[in-house]
Amino acid sequence: MPLIANQKDLVCSALLHSNDGIAVADAEGTILLWSRGAERILGISPDDAVNQKLLSLPLEPLEEGGNFFFIMEKALAVKNSMDVVSTLKGPGGSLVTIAINATPVQFEEDPEKSRGCAFVFKDISSMQKREAKLEKNINFLETYLAKFNEAQMANMKMMRELAFKRKEVVELNAALHALNQNICGALEDISHEILSPLANIIGYSNLIKSGDESISEESREFLDLILRSGVKIQSLAQRVLDVSKLEAAIESGTIALNPCQFDLNGFIGEILSDFQIPIAEKKLQAVINLGKGPLTLNADMVMIGQVVSNLVSNAIKYNSKEGKIIVESGEEDGFVWLRVSDTGIGIPEEELPRIFDRFHRVRQGKGQAAPGIGIGLNLVKSIVELHKGTITVNSRPGEGSAFHVILPREQLERRGL
Ligand SMILES: Nc1ncnc2c1ncn2[C@@H]1O[C@H](COP(=O)(O)OP(=O)(O)OP(=O)(O)O)[C@@H](O)[C@H]1O
Numbered sequence: 001m002p003l004i005a006n007q008k009d010l011v012c013s014a015l016l017h018s019n020d021g022i023a024v025a026d027a028e029g030t031i032l033l034w035s036r037g038a039e040r041i042l043g044i045s046p047d048d049a050v051n052q053k054l055l056s057l058p059l060e061p062l063e064e065g066g067n068f069f070f071i072m073e074k075a076l077a078v079k080n081s082m083d084v085v086s087t088l089k090g091p092g093g094s095l096v097t098i099a100i101n102a103t104p105v106q107f108e109e110d111p112e113k114s115r116g117c118a119f120v121f122k123d124i125s126s127m128q129k130r131e132a133k134l135e136k137n138i139n140f141l142e143t144y145l146a147k148f149n150e151a152q153m154a155n156m157k158m159m160r161e162l163a164f165k166r167k168e169v170v171e172l173n174a175a176l177h178a179l180n181q182n183i184c185g186a187l188e189d190i191s192h193e194i195l196s197p198l199a200n201i202i203g204y205s206n207l208i209k210s211g212d213e214s215i216s217e218e219s220r221e222f223l224d225l226i227l228r229s230g231v232k233i234q235s236l237a238q239r240v241l242d243v244s245k246l247e248a249a250i251e252s253g254t255i256a257l258n259p260c261q262f263d264l265n266g267f268i269g270e271i272l273s274d275f276q277i278p279i280a281e282k283k284l285q286a287v288i289n290l291g292k293g294p295l296t297l298n299a300d301m302v303m304i305g306q307v308v309s310n311l312v313s314n315a316i317k318y319n320s321k322e323g324k325i326i327v328e329s330g331e332e333d334g335f336v337w338l339r340v341s342d343t344g345i346g347i348p349e350e351e352l353p354r355i356f357d358r359f360h361r362v363r364q365g366k367g368q369a370a371p372g373i374g375i376g377l378n379l380v381k382s383i384v385e386l387h388k389g390t391i392t393v394n395s396r397p398g399e400g401s402a403f404h405v406i407l408p409r410e411q412l413e414r415r416g417l
C-alpha cells in the first residue's frame with residue numbers, strides 16, 4: 001500500500017531520529033539522508049553531511065574497501081544487500097568500528113536519481129573490544145590448559161618413574177637384607193669353624209703345660225705364646241660371633257632381652273676394675289663421677305656390660321699416654337645416662353656419621369693403628385637401640401671424644417622371645 005505524504009514525513013522523521021546510524025545516498029554518492037544516530041556514531045552532523053559526497057566525508061577507513069562509497073558500489077553491482085565491518089578514523093581522529101548493512105534502493109520520484117543505497121550501521125567498537133578481550137582470555141586459558149596438561153603429563157610420568165624407583169628401592173633393600181643375612185651367617189660359620197679347633201689348641205696346650213713336667217723352659221715359653229695367641233683369636237672370634245648373632249636376631253625379630261633390676265653405678269665400678277691393667281699401662285688418669293647412691297636400671301645386664309666395656313675400651317685405646325678417662329652417670333625424668341669421655345686422638349667430623357657402622361674404622365697413619373676390627377660401637381648402638389635408648393658422640397680431633405648414652409630406666413616389657 002503506497003504511503004501518503006504524511007506517513008512519509010513520519011517515517012523520515014523516525015529514521016532521522018533513530019539511534020542507529022542511517023544514511024541514504026544516490027548512485028553518485030550524494031548524501032540524501034543522514035540520521036542523528038549517524039551523527040552520534042561518526043561525529044558528523046546531518047547539516048554537514050546532507051548534499052555532500054560520500055567520498056568527501058572526513059572519514060578515513062583503516063582497510064581498503066571500508067569506505068561508504070565503495071561499499072555502495074559493490075552493493076549496487078551485486079544488486080543485493082551487503083554486510084561489511086569497517087573501522088574508520090572520524091573527524092576528531094578517534095577510531096570507530098561499525099557494522100554496516102548496505103541495501104540498494106530505488107527512488108520513485110526522480111528516475112534520474114532512481115538508484116542509490118541505504119546504509120544502516122551500528123557502533124560495534126566496544127563489542128569488538130570485548131570480543132578482543134574475550135579472545136585474549138580464551139587464548140590465555142588455552143595456553144594455561146595446554147601448560148596444565150603438559151604439567152599433568154609430566155607429573156604422571158614422574159609418578160610412574162617414582163613408582164618404578166620405589167620398586168627398585170624395595171628390591172634393592174630386599175637384596176641388601178639378604179646379603180646382610182648371608183654375611184651374618186657366613187661370619188657366624190667362620191667364627192664357629194675357628195672357635196672349635198681353637199678350643200682344642202688352647203685345651204691341649206694347657207694340658208701339656210700342666211701335665212708334662214719334663215718339658216724345657218724354652219718349650220714352656222712357646223706354649224705360653226701359643227696360649228696367649230689362642231686366647232686372643234678366641235676372644236676376637238667370639239666377639240664377631242656375638243655381633244653376628246645379635247644382628248641376625250635383630251633382623252629376624254627373634255632377639256631376646258633378659259631384663260633384670262641392677263645398680264648401674266655398682267656395675268660400672270666392677271667393669272672398670274677389669275681395665276685397671278691397661279689404664280695403668282698407659283698411665284691414664286681415670287675420673288669416676290657416678291653420683292651418690294645406687295642407680296637402679298631395669299635392663300639386660302650382660303648387654304649393658306658390653307656397652308660399658310666397649311666404650312671404656314675405646315677411651316683407653318684411642319687415648320694419648322697419661323691422658324684422662326672420665327666416666328659419669330646420672331638419672332633424669334625416668335632415664336639414666338652414662339657418659340664416657342677421653343682426652344685422646346678424637347674423631348674427624350666427616351667420620352662421625354660412620355663410626356657406628358659395622359667394621360668401620362677411622363684410618364690412622366701407618367704404624368699408629370690401634371688393634372681392633374670395628375665392631376665395638378656397632379654392637380653398642382644395637383644394644384642401646386634395643387633398649388629404646390640413644391647414643392650420641394661429641395669429638396674433636398686432637399682433643400678427645402665423649403660418648404653419651406641415655407636409657408629408659410625401665411624396660412616396659414620383656415621384648416623378644
Ligand atoms: N674414644 C674414641 N676416640 C677416638 N676414636 C674412636 C673412639 N671410639 C671409637 N673410635 C673410632 O671409631 C672406630 C670404631 O670403633 P669400634 O669400637 O667400633 O671399633 P674398634 O675399636 O676399631 O674395634 P673393636 O671395638 O671391634 O675392637 C674406631 O676404629 C676408631 O677409629
Ligand SMILES: [Mg+2]
Nearest residue numbers: 314372376377
Ligand atoms: Mg672398640
